[in-house]
Amino acid sequence: MIDNIDAHIDENKDRFIGMLQEFLRIPSISTDPDKKSAMADTASWVQERFNECGLESQIIDTPGHPAVLADTGPVDGSKVTILVYGHYDVQPEGDLSLWKTAPFEPTVRNNILYARGSADDKGQVLTHILSALCWTKLAGKLPVRVKFLVEGEEEIGSPNLVGLIEQNREALACDYVVISDTAKLDADTPAITYGTKGMVYKEIILTGPTNDLHSGSFGGTIANPGNILAKIIAGLKDDNERVTIPGFYENVENIPEEEKASIHSLPFDEDKYLQGLGAPALTGEANFSTLERRWVRPTLDVNGVYGGYMAEGSSTIIPARVGAKISMRIVPDQDPNVVSKAFDDAVRAACPDTVRLEILNHANAAAYVCPIDSPGIKAGIKAVHAGFAKKPYLTREGGSLPILPMFRQILGAESIMLGFCDPNCNAHGPNEFFAISDFISGIKTAAHFLDEMSKGYPR
Amino acid sequence: MIDNIDAHIDENKDRFIGMLQEFLRIPSISTDPDKKSAMADTASWVQERFNECGLESQIIDTPGHPAVLADTGPVDGSKVTILVYGHYDVQPEGDLSLWKTAPFEPTVRNNILYARGSADDKGQVLTHILSALCWTKLAGKLPVRVKFLVEGEEEIGSPNLVGLIEQNREALACDYVVISDTAKLDADTPAITYGTKGMVYKEIILTGPTNDLHSGSFGGTIANPGNILAKIIAGLKDDNERVTIPGFYENVENIPEEEKASIHSLPFDEDKYLQGLGAPALTGEANFSTLERRWVRPTLDVNGVYGGYMAEGSSTIIPARVGAKISMRIVPDQDPNVVSKAFDDAVRAACPDTVRLEILNHANAAAYVCPIDSPGIKAGIKAVHAGFAKKPYLTREGGSLPILPMFRQILGAESIMLGFCDPNCNAHGPNEFFAISDFISGIKTAAHFLDEMSKGYPR
Numbered sequence: 071m072i073d074n075i076d077a078h079i080d081e082n083k084d085r086f087i088g089m090l091q092e093f094l095r096i097p098s099i100s101t102d103p104d105k106k107s108a109m110a111d112t113a114s115w116v117q118e119r120f121n122e123c124g125l126e127s128q129i130i131d132t133p134g135h136p137a138v139l140a141d142t143g144p145v146d147g148s149k150v151t152i153l154v155y156g157h158y159d160v161q162p163e164g165d166l167s168l169w170k171t172a173p174f175e176p177t178v179r180n181n182i183l184y185a186r187g188s189a190d191d192k193g194q195v196l197t198h199i200l201s202a203l204c205w206t207k208l209a210g211k212l213p214v215r216v217k218f219l220v221e222g223e224e225e226i227g228s229p230n231l232v233g234l235i236e237q238n239r240e241a242l243a244c245d246y247v248v249i250s251d252t253a254k255l256d257a258d259t260p261a262i263t264y265g266t267k268g269m270v271y272k273e274i275i276l277t278g279p280t281n282d283l284h285s286g287s288f289g290g291t292i293a294n295p296g297n298i299l300a301k302i303i304a305g306l307k308d309d310n311e312r313v314t315i316p317g318f319y320e321n322v323e324n325i326p327e328e329e330k331a332s333i334h335s336l337p338f339d340e341d342k343y344l345q346g347l348g349a350p351a352l353t354g355e356a357n358f359s360t361l362e363r364r365w366v367r368p369t370l371d372v373n374g375v376y377g378g379y380m381a382e383g384s385s386t387i388i389p390a391r392v393g394a395k396i397s398m399r400i401v402p403d404q405d406p407n408v409v410s411k412a413f414d415d416a417v418r419a420a421c422p423d424t425v426r427l428e429i430l431n432h433a434n435a436a437a438y439v440c441p442i443d444s445p446g447i448k449a450g451i452k453a454v455h456a457g458f459a460k461k462p463y464l465t466r467e468g469g470s471l472p473i474l475p476m477f478r479q480i481l482g483a484e485s486i487m488l489g490f491c492d493p494n495c496n497a498h499g500p501n502e503f504f505a506i507s508d509f510i511s512g513i514k515t516a517a518h519f520l521d522e523m524s525k526g527y528p529r
Numbered sequence: 530m531i532d533n534i535d536a537h538i539d540e541n542k543d544r545f546i547g548m549l550q551e552f553l554r555i556p557s558i559s560t561d562p563d564k565k566s567a568m569a570d571t572a573s574w575v576q577e578r579f580n581e582c583g584l585e586s587q588i589i590d591t592p593g594h595p596a597v598l599a600d601t602g603p604v605d606g607s608k609v610t611i612l613v614y615g616h617y618d619v620q621p622e623g624d625l626s627l628w629k630t631a632p633f634e635p636t637v638r639n640n641i642l643y644a645r646g647s648a649d650d651k652g653q654v655l656t657h658i659l660s661a662l663c664w665t666k667l668a669g670k671l672p673v674r675v676k677f678l679v680e681g682e683e684e685i686g687s688p689n690l691v692g693l694i695e696q697n698r699e700a701l702a703c704d705y706v707v708i709s710d711t712a713k714l715d716a717d718t719p720a721i722t723y724g725t726k727g728m729v730y731k732e733i734i735l736t737g738p739t740n741d742l743h744s745g746s747f748g749g750t751i752a753n754p755g756n757i758l759a760k761i762i763a764g765l766k767d768d769n770e771r772v773t774i775p776g777f778y779e780n781v782e783n784i785p786e787e788e789k790a791s792i793h794s795l796p797f798d799e800d801k802y803l804q805g806l807g808a809p810a811l812t813g814e815a816n817f818s819t820l821e822r823r824w825v826r827p828t829l830d831v832n833g834v835y836g837g838y839m840a841e842g843s844s845t846i847i848p849a850r851v852g853a854k855i856s857m858r859i860v861p862d863q864d865p866n867v868v869s870k871a872f873d874d875a876v877r878a879a880c881p882d883t884v885r886l887e888i889l890n891h892a893n894a895a896a897y898v899c900p901i902d903s904p905g906i907k908a909g910i911k912a913v914h915a916g917f918a919k920k921p922y923l924t925r926e927g928g929s930l931p932i933l934p935m936f937r938q939i940l941g942a943e944s945i946m947l948g949f950c951d952p953n954c955n956a957h958g959p960n961e962f963f964a965i966s967d968f969i970s971g972i973k974t975a976a977h978f979l980d981e982m983s984k985g986y987p988r
Contacts, residue, residue: 267745271843280807281958285830286726286928289858290770290822292808296831296853300762307756311749348739349751351883363749371744372755373846378833379854384730384891386856386928387832394755395838397845399748424810432843469745469845499740 071213072456072521075204079513086200086513087183087506089119091176093158093192094185100135100159100226109135109222112158116199116220123202125218130238132230135159135222139241141215142202148214150523153244153483155473156195156251157224160187161498168500181506188504189491194250194512195220197490201516213524217244224251227433228473235480246446247477248519250512252489255465257505259337260458262450263487264440265365265466266474267399270409271373271433274302274417275393277426282378282387293424295392296378302420303394306370310356313370313398315416321403325366333361336463346494365466369399395432399468402437410434435472438485446486449522454488457515488515530672531915531980534663538972545659545972546642546965548578550635552617552651553644559594559618559685568594568681571617575658575679582661583670584677589697591689594618594681598700600674601661607673609982612703612942614932615654615710616683619646620957627959640965647963648950653709653971654679656949660975672983676703683710686892687932694939705905706936707978709971711948714924716964718796719917721909722946723899724824724925725933726858729868730832730892733761733876734852736885741837741846752883754851755837761879762853765829769815772829772857774875780862784825792820795922805953824925828858854891858927861896869893894931897944905945908981913947916974947974 079086098112099105113129113136120127120140127140138158163173163186171177176185187193198218205212219242221231235242255261276295279288308314325333338361344352354363363369377392379385400409414429421427440447442464454462467487474485490512496502538545557571558564572588572595579586579599586599597617622632622645630636635644646652657677664671678701680690694701714720735754738747767773784792797820803811813822822828836851838844859868873888880886899906901923913921926946933944949971955961 269745269845271845273843278808283806284928284957285828285832285856286728286858287926287952288806288823289830289856289927290813290826290828291802291811291819292806293810293812294830296834297762297766297829299834300759300831300853303756303759304763343750347742347747347751349737349883350885351752352750353752353881353883354749360750364747367749369744369749370756371748371753371847372759372837372851373744373844374837374839374848375755375758375834375851376839377835378831380833380835380839384732384854384856385832386728386730388830389833392831392834394759395843397744397748397843399745422812424808424812426809467746468748469743493746498743 071209072518074208075517076514078204078208079510079517083510087178087509090183090193090196090509093196094176094187095174097174098159098187098222099162100223101162109159113138113222116158119199119203120218123199123206125202130234132223132234134230137219137221137234139238140218141241142212143215145212145215148524149526150245151215151217151243152520152523153217153219153242153247154198155219155247155249156198157191157221158195159222159225160190160192161225164500170501178506182503183506183509184501184503186502188502189495190497190502191224191251193504193509194490197250197509197512198248198516200513201520204513204517205520213520216520217242231473232476235476239480242481244481244483247481247483247485248488249485250488250490252467252487253491253493253495254489255336255463255493257492260454260460260462261465261489262447262454262462263465263467263489264442264447265402266438266471267401267468268404268406268435268437269397269399269433269470270406270413271397272413273393273395273430273432274299275391275428275430277391279388279390282390285386285388288388292388293422294388295425296389298422298425299392299394302417303372303396305420306416311354312356313368315412317412318368318409321405322368322401323403325362332464333365334359336361336465364468366401368401368404371397373397399470400437402439404437406434406436435470436475438471438474438478440484440486444484446484449519450486450488452522453515453519456518458511488519490515530668531977533667534976535973537663537667538969538976542969546637546968549642549652549655549968552655553635553646554633556633557618557646557681558621559682560621568618572597572681575617578658578662579677582658582665584661589693591682591693593689596678596680596693598697599677600700601671602674604671604674607983608985609704610674610676610702611979611982612676612678612701612706613657614678614706614708615657616650616680617654618681618684619649619651620684623959629960637965641962642965642968643960643962645961647961648954649956649961650683650710652963652968653949656709656968656971657707657975659972660979663976664979672979675979676701690932691935694935698939701940703940703942706940706942706944707947708944709947709949711926711946712950712952712954713948714795714922714952716951719913719919719921720924720948721906721913721921722924722926722948723901723906724861725897725930726860726927727863727865727894727896728856728858728892728929729865729872730856731872732852732854732889732891733758734850734887734889736850738847738849741849744845744847747847751847752881753847754884755848757881757884758851758853761876762831762855764879765875770813771815772827774871776871777827777868781827781860782862784821791923792824793818795820795924823927825860827860827863830856832856858929859896861898863896865893865895894929895934897930897933897937899943899945903943905943908978909945909947911981912974912978915977917970947978949974
């Protein structure tokens with residue numbers, strides 16, 4: 071049967087591309103209040119696809135944008151239940167002048183489909199829907215019970231997702247969550263991501279005088295919030311790029327030798343990586359490799375600084391108010407609440423009482439690691455191998471997916487991350503793309519994954 | 530004669546206020562390209578006043594806004610020539626909602642005239658023009674030769690002033706420059722400012738990756754320009770608020786005991802000063818008093834920082850580019866070129882090669898101090914004493930007036946700063962004001978200054 075499905079996917083390639091283009095044409099920008107109806111249209115479009123597959127589906131309204139739920143219902147002989155999670159909302163288009171073709175007019179050039187959302191996440195979530203369509207068409211039903219949860223608020227931080235999952239805990243009950251919202255290792259190398267970092271995101275705001283002051287008339291007599299801010303930020307890391315916040319590394323375990331070896335075995339080209347970023351050099355926490363720093367070591371980064379005179383030229387002021395956005399990416403052994411408090415304590419200790427300090431919390435999420443020996447991972451490896459005709463590497467990810475520890479906590483299910491797109495696909499930038507071959511291989515992988523699962527992988 | 534002039538000024542108070550209001554109604558905002566004709570109208574208005582005084586005058590066009598020159602010509606018995614410098618351009622009105630009455634509809638409330646430019650500098654420069662009018666009216670001529678240079682580009686950094694003075698070196702030749710563009714010590718205490726700080730204004734720009742990068746996917750593997758910027762700025766000052774740039778203090782002399790004593794004798798209320806600023810505390814370079822830090826010690830201040838995500842909320846990026854504007858106020862013994870190079874060297878040394886560094890120069894101006902025992906200062910003290918019925922304090926100023934060392938260099942003349950306005954007059958802010966009594970006392974002071982000068986003060 072799975073061979074027939076593979077053949078069917080190849081035969082229907084153009085039709086599937088056409089469906090993806092239809093999906094991509096609806097400008098489902100979740101941050102844009104003017105796109106309310108486009109969001110509803112997109113949810114309906116997704117529901118129609120589920121109808122085509124014969125799945126029971128419903129649109130669930132939230133205080134924000136609706137989510138689409140679907141379910142095959144019990145499947146004869148199915149021993150596992152899979153929940154496919156994805157999102158139909160996309161990032162704003164950004165600077166239109168940087169796009170070669172319009173972001174919502176999906177265009178194929180050299181076998182690559184360019185459009186906002188092509189990779190993140192419409193194209194990737196559609197592979198699973200099309201896999202369901204193929205199974206239904208050729209086998210009359212899916213080989214295991216499959217549920218879908220396609221939300222419309224991922225790009226705005228999924229504010230209503232926890233509530234929705236808690237309220238639909240029974241309907242969403244599953245053994246594994248499958249997510250295609252990550253990337254391959256590189257353009258030619260498929261990968262399964264088994265871990266993500268957590269995140270603690272802070273904003274430090276310092277205020278000094280009531281108004282911006284003339285730096286000549288008043289300079290030297292009061293603390294300059296800009297200078298103090300620099301001192302505080304500078305003190306958060308030492309010259310070895312180690313975070314100096316007391317207790318920050320307390321529960322950070324050494325990398326197991328096995329994982330270290332696995333990471334080192336990856337075909338990772340530092341020069342190519344650096345070239346892709348355009349920075350003058352690679353650097354980071356002393357005594358770790360680039361991939362270790364990226365995936366398994368906690369980091370601290372300034373995300374933005376602002377205050378005082380920021381336009382062109384000069385203005386001679388002491389800023390009344392300056393701020394910095396600072397995020398820490400944390401690893402599984404770090405508790406985000408502990409890191410959050412440690413950060414606040416360190417910043418408060420470093421801040422003199424000559425300025426006023428305010429600390430805002432923007433994000434607080436735990437890291438996630440799926441055990442490598444999980445049956446779900448094993449099924450995923452086989453499925454990707456079949457779909458991409460290449461064995462995938464097991465990788466981790468520096469980014470954060472707060473939904474993963476949340477799925478584990480509420481549904482008791484591990485998440486299997488099958489990423490089909492190129493890591494340089496400009497997910498949030500101009501000219502986002504999804505290679506046609508990756509799209510097709512993704513549909514096959516999704517189909518094979520269900521096939522593997524039907525062979526009786528235990529939970 | 531001078532007594533008659535004093536009386537005449539009192540008698541004509543209302544007429545003079547009316548003239549000032551007329552002057553203030555023309556919105557001569559030099560930064561605003563739409564105000565080209567208002568600028569020309571204002572220059573003509575100033576020239577008409579010189580015509581009334583019987584002075585020869587001319588409007589000199591520049592690549593920017595015109596300047597007005599005037600000259601009594603040789604005056605029988607005059608042994609000195611005075612050049613009055615001032616400016617007819619004003620700052621933009623800023624946030625109109627903060628003005629109690631419209632900025633260009635001069636309004637008197639409680640004997641205070643509110644309008645943009647009332648203090649800076651239309652009101653103050655007009656005192657000298659009105660003094661000339663009074664002398665002409667009552668004595669038929671001015672007691673010494675007086676020249677005027679009223680420019681229209683002070684608020685945009687006087688880009689064409691040096692060229693104009695160099696080209697009119699002969700026409701502007703003088704023994705003393707008189708400037709009324711500073712303030713009194715406080716609302717009740719007249720002052721003569723005998724020194725200003727110089728300024729070196731820099732902008733540091735750091736670039737890392739080509740584009741903003743996802744802080745999760747790439748954090749920890751390349752240098753974050755935001756963190757590096759903080760380290761560089763933090764390193765510019767130590768915990769005692771001393772600038773750490775090698776050689777920065779090299780030529781900074783200790784404050785002479787006499788000047789120290791003079792500064793300490795000033796009626797300066799630290800609590801009131803702090804209250805005015807609204808900062809939590811006063812602080813600054815260790816071992817110096819607030820007024821010493823303000824007037825005679827060099828300072829280094831962040832004027833602004835920018836880069837990465839600066840809007841509300843959060844965005845998880847490593848900024849491609851961050852920058853900081855940093856100005857140093859320097860004292861007479863520091864050479865701005867030496868300080869400029871020392872800053873660049875220190876920043877370059879502190880900047881790792883994991884980011885790209887660019888340093889912009891926004892200003893480079895020497896400090897200025899007029900010898901306290903200069904005859905011009907002595908004449909000024911007598912004139913202010915007569916005009917305000919109070920002996921003025923001798924003060925310095927933390928701000929910079931690059932024109933002062935320039936007048937000394939090109940014309941060989943020292944500058945006498947007779948400031949008539951309240952230091953809290955909101956010079957560049959909303960509700961700028963000039964007390965009527967200060968305006969009238971200013972006209973008297975200007976008249977007395979010429980009278981004193983006619984008594985044979987040597988150069």
